Amino acid sequence: MNNKQKIALLIGFIFILAFAGYWQLSGGEILSKDGVWIEKEQSDLDKLLGLEPEMEFKEQFIIGLIPHTLGFTGIVVAITGILLFFLRTKKKENK
Amino acid sequence: MKVIIKFIVIAVISAVAIFPQGFNVKATGGQTFSFEDKYGRNQATFFSTTPLEDITGITNNIKGSVTFNVNDFSTLNGKISISVASIKTGIDLRDEHLRSANWLDAESYPEAVFEIKKVSDIQVLEQNKLKAQVTGDFSTHGVIKEVVADATVTYLDESEDTKKRAAGDLLGVQVKFNIILSDFDVDNMVLGQKVSDDIEISVNIVGSNAQ
Numbered sequence: 660m661n662n663k664q665k666i667a668l669l670i671g672f673i674f675i676l677a678f679a680g681y682w683q684l685s686g687g688e689i690l691s692k693d694g695v696w697i698e699k700e701q702s703d704l705d706k707l708l709g710l711e712p713e714m715e716f717k718e719q720f721i722i723g724l725i726p727h728t729l730g731f732t733g734i735v736v737a738i739t740g741i742l743l744f745f746l747r748t749k750k751k752e753n754k
Numbered sequence: 755m756k757v758i759i760k761f762i763v764i765a766v767i768s769a770v771a772i773f774p775q776g777f778n779v780k781a782t783g784g785q786t787f788s789f790e791d792k793y794g795r796n797q798a799t800f801f802s803t804t805p806l807e808d809i810t811g812i813t814n815n816i817k818g819s820v821t822f823n824v825n826d827f828s829t830l831n832g833k834i835s836i837s838v839a840s841i842k843t844g845i846d847l848r849d850e851h852l853r854s855a856n857w858l859d860a861e862s863y864p865e866a867v868f869e870i871k872k873v874s875d876i877q878v879l880e881q882n883k884l885k886a887q888v889t890g891d892f893s894t895h896g897v898i899k900e901v902v903a904d905a906t907v908t909y910l911d912e913s914e915d916t917k918k919r920a921a922g923d924l925l926g927v928q929v930k931f932n933i934i935l936s937d938f939d940v941d942n943m944v945l946g947q948k949v950s951d952d953i954e955i956s957v958n959i960v961g962s963n964a965q
Contacts, residue, residue, distance in 0.1 A: 674798055680842075689805070689806050689807060690806065690807045690948075691843075693844065693845055694844045695844075696810045696812070703915075704915055704916065704918065704919055705926075707908070707910060707926075708908050708910060708924060708926025708927050709883060709906050709907075709926045709928055710909040710928055710958045710960070711928060711956065711958050713795065713797050713958070714797065714810070715811055716801060716812075716842065718845045726792065
């Protein structure tokens with residue numbers, strides 16, 4: 660492996676690591692989500708009635724391992740693979 | 755001495771078992787509470803957890819009524835209906851799958867119904883609040899199975915505060931129970947992968963005894 664190939668591999672690895680970190684910080688969900696259920700603020704009367712907080716849906720994109728994180732990782736691996744192929748050291752033909 | 759202690763213990767247990775347990779509120783006798791809320795504030799939640807995904811389904815379309823003697827909660831009877839067709843999970847496509855014939859078949863069975871049969875293990879928590887186990891027939895997808903639910907029930911006498919929600923005395927009911935989907939002939943091929951077979955159902959409803 661030549662120096663250019665090593666750099667391409669390192670950049671690819673950094674991209675994957677950064678995206679995996681972003682996914683983990685976003686909640687580490689397995690599947691991507693379009694929104695989350697959140698608890699509404701309870702009135703004093705609802706508390707007196709012993710009810711649990713009402714839930715409401717809030718639209719919010721949450722990145723998941725499937726399909727987005729794995730998809731991105733696959734693209735980076737493919738590009739890195741192509742770069743490794745094209746950056747390989749070509750043997751000079753002996754005449 | 756031991757005989758006397760045994761006698762006292764048995765007497766106390768018997769007294770707890772024999773004496774009716776209910777609410778100590780202004781109202782007395784039989785009361786009927788209706789759970790229809792035109793503002794859709796009553797809520798039933800369905801929760802499925804699998805390693806792949808947690809799914810929460812919610813509906814505010816609940817109706818039904820219960821009747822009981824205020825001083826004896828074991829007399830409770832009635833039924834609660836939950837609209838299957840209006841369950842929302844937050845993803846429209848998933849809601850369509852849920853309502854489809856492969857799943858809950860909302861067109862043929864638009865409602866899940868809990869019909870109360872028996873109340874046991876009543877514990878008075880406060881004068882107007884008690885906990886109990888409610889046994890009933892739960893029906894969905896055309897199948898009826900007996901389930902046992904944990905219920906916490908709170909009785910509020912009518913006041914200026916309660917009138918903001920509805921006229922009459924209010925009954926706050928919080929119920930939790932689990933069902934096994936395959937027991938109700940819901941055997942979709944993705945069951946157990948993205949949706950658990952074991953579903954936790956939680957119902958939060960408020961009824962009024964106003965005529």
